Amino acid sequence: MPDAADGRDDRLAGMRRQLDDLACKNIVRQRTLPFGLSALDASLPAGGLRCGGVHEVGEVGPSAEYAALSALFAAAVLARLHGPVLWCLRGRDLFAPALVGVGLAPGRVVFAETRSDAEVLPAIEEGLHTRGLCAVVGEVARLGLTASRRLQLAAERSGALVIVVRRHRTVAGREAADDEPNAALTRWRVSPQPGAGPPLSGLPRARWLVELTRARGADTPLSWILDAPDATGRLRLPADLADRSLAPPQRRPRARVG
Template identity: 60%
Template sequence: MPPPRSSAAPTLAELRRLTESAGGAAGAAGPDAAPTLPFGVAGLDAALPGGGLALGALHQIHEGGPRGRYAATAVLFAGGILARLDGPVLWCLHSRDLFAPALARVGLHPDRVVYCETWRDAEVLPAMEEGLRHRGLAGVVGELTRMALTPSRRLQLAAEGSGVTALVVHRLCAGEAAEPEPSAARTRWRVAPAPPEGIDRRMDRRLGRPRWRLELQRCRGGAPGGWIVEACDAQGRLAIPAVLADRPAAPERVLRRAVR
């Protein structure tokens, strides 16, 4: 990972330079335009108002299971979303464990990311709010352990004002509740690794695009749901695993023979 910037001043200066060069194109649409980013997964897009993830809004992502403290899968999900948007990204760090090559594998090149050393929630929130004022950004990511209702409203209003998408990746600490607090976020997602099943165990060990269990826990104007998806590819796109896609079922005797 490229070394994060050591102070806020150089970070903001670089941010201004990058957003000026971007010309304010990303996120320039007002709230009436209601732009969205489709995931390309029919059932998932159908559950979201407008057929995709609302841009210029605040979204929460947290990871289920024992790895919630590191949120590696949640980080990749966020990276895949931002990979499909134009412009630089401001990433407010919780610690120095963000692995840039992993982000590159889901399509978010490290050269697009401005790293902001924040470390504490009290520093992350104002840094995110400042970043959301720069219209040329593809998005602003903040790694938080907690986010109360009032700060979430400030972030949502800032995102609506500039059209820049805000993503909060929750880094749960030991002893904390497994679910984030109520907030003003447009959506709340829970993502976790999903092990392959049945005949696909052997295939995934060799061909292995990882699988995620993706849950839309809350969506303003939408329908919560859950999906098994293949992890983001090098263009940041999700997919439905081949064995779960619509196709004729194989005869039962063939499946039994293949499992043996």
């Protein structure tokens, strides 16, 4: 019987060849990728997401295990970069048309499907050793301190943006990912909010609660209610919230004595 390690080496070699075919020799490396929203960019030390670093995004609630909104958040970020992307995942549940809806063209993405969650992190690191990639995405349930440090060092050497999509279960009413320390530069959480509607053509955009729960060199946590990404990958402050004046403070009635 063939050794399992040999099969894994064959898969990595095949992935290397595919990435080399797509690699852009003249890719322009960006140091920072701004969101284009002053509220978000001003809250980040670099004025946006730092390239050559690891960023983590998760989801809130029972849907956290499927991480649909987290994947859309990641895809919208990648849509504003130039060059090929490696997306590492364990299963085939990623809905490609939804990625197109937030601006990430399928021709830019190489999907690396692994047999287990444990093989995703090595696939991310292997991708970071490939020249020409602008970003690498990996979907994992856990991201420990040692593994995240390895990814951070590899990202710094390559200059590529790394987004780790956390697919975790809610434990005792709390998000397990919030309690796990790692070396990611930023940690984001995305959850749906009552809004205008789903992100479909001709209909108003959905609404998200975007939370920055941790960032090196920034005062956190912070949160914003935003319209979901458009076809160019850009988030937007809802017009009905942006133009709303602050509600006057309510005075409490004084308690009567005697």
